[in-house]
Amino acid sequence: MSLISAKDILEDANKKRYAVGAFNINNMEFLQAIFEAAQSENSPIIIAASEGAIKYAGAEMLVAMTRTLAQNSKLPVALHLDHGSNLNAVLIAIKAGFTSVMIDASHFPYEENLKITKQIVNICHPLGISVEAELGRLKGVEDNISVAERDAVLVNPTEAKDFVGSSGIDFLAPAIGTSHGAFKFKGEPKLDFERLKKVKELTGIPLVLHGASSVPEEASKKFEEFGGNLKGAKGVPFEVLKEAIKCGINKVNTDTDLRIAFLAKIRESVALDKSQIDPRKIFGPAKEYVVEVIKERMKVLGSSGRA
Numbered sequence: 001m002s003l004i005s006a007k008d009i010l011e012d013a014n015k016k017r018y019a020v021g022a023f024n025i026n027n028m029e030f031l032q033a034i035f036e037a038a039q040s041e042n043s044p045i046i047i048a049a050s051e052g053a054i055k056y057a058g059a060e061m062l063v064a065m066t067r068t069l070a071q072n073s074k075l076p077v078a079l080h081l082d083h084g085s086n087l088n089a090v091l092i093a094i095k096a097g098f099t100s101v102m103i104d105a106s107h108f109p110y111e112e113n114l115k116i117t118k119q120i121v122n123i124c125h126p127l128g129i130s131v132e133a134e135l136g137r138l139k140g141v142e143d144n145i146s147v148a149e150r151d152a153v154l155v156n157p158t159e160a161k162d163f164v165g166s167s168g169i170d171f172l173a174p175a176i177g178t179s180h181g182a183f184k185f186k187g188e189p190k191l192d193f194e195r196l197k198k199v200k201e202l203t204g205i206p207l208v209l210h211g212a213s214s215v216p217e218e219a220s221k222k223f224e225e226f227g228g229n230l231k232g233a234k235g236v237p238f239e240v241l242k243e244a245i246k247c248g249i250n251k252v253n254t255d256t257d258l259r260i261a262f263l264a265k266i267r268e269s270v271a272l273d274k275s276q277i278d279p280r281k282i283f284g285p286a287k288e289y290v291v292e293v294i295k296e297r298m299k300v301l302g303s304s305g306r307a
């Protein structure tokens with residue numbers, strides 16, 4: 001199939017209350033792993049590429065690889081720019097053939113965020129490209145902070161309603177207490193589900209959870225068994241993801257988990273086969289290990305069997 005917009009994929013998820021993983025690609029093997037897992041799970045696919053990935057591989061290369069795999073598949077596939085930081089980054093992606101973009105102007109004051117986001121919507125919608133924006137800051141929130149501090153960091157539901165109505169975005173990433181990377185929480189993960197429910201109630205559109213990696217236990221153990229150090233990294237447990245989906249999340253971003261799995265297997269292969277000089281013998285098993293992590297996540301998110 002040709003690439004479609006992420007909106008086309010997420011509308012069904014919104015209606016039927018499940019989530020689709022947006023898996024970040026770091027290289028060709030990640031992309032192959034996502035397709036292999038989705039094929040086996042019969043899941044729709046959202047490929048996410050950050051500006052970092054575009055800098056590493058080139059936007060045209062990422063589009064060409066994704067299109068080739070999509071054309072050989074019957075699954076719905078969208079290619080999404082993750083955290084586009086400005087107009088130029090978005091233009092590079094859509095010129096190359098991305099079918100969905102995120103504009104992340106959440107670090108600007110509300111009005112500025114809205115203005116920049118509207119501009120992106122006006123460019124993307126006539127081209128059939130879906131747009132995601134973010135409100136609030138992606139930052140872990142401690143239990144003991146004041147309500148005012150909490151409100152300063154997390155999404156404001158009333159603002160979210162106004163933002164969605166005024167900008168015309170297709171899906172929204174509301175900050176509810178997760179953060180990026182492997183080190184999300186000092187204590188137990190506490191997400192603000194009440195706030196999330198309110199945002200869903202007031203906007204009705206698909207919502208996105210960033211900073212949603214789970215730091216899978218087996219892969220993390222392997223990573224450390226073969227010399228790595230994750231320094232006590234802690235992700236979002238599956239039960240918490242399921243609860244977030246119940247409250248309105250339809251797109252769950254995942255990057256860190258795939259990175260940990262890929263490098264855990266590489267560490268193992270390199271340590272156990274010291275004379276190996278064929279990179280494919282090292283990267284191949286690492287890719288297969290990533291496939292397993294993605295399949296498990298597709299089951300948890302509920303995208304299995306939805307293609």
Ligand SMILES: [Zn+2]
Pocket residue numbers: 083180210211253
């Ligand atoms: Zn993110």
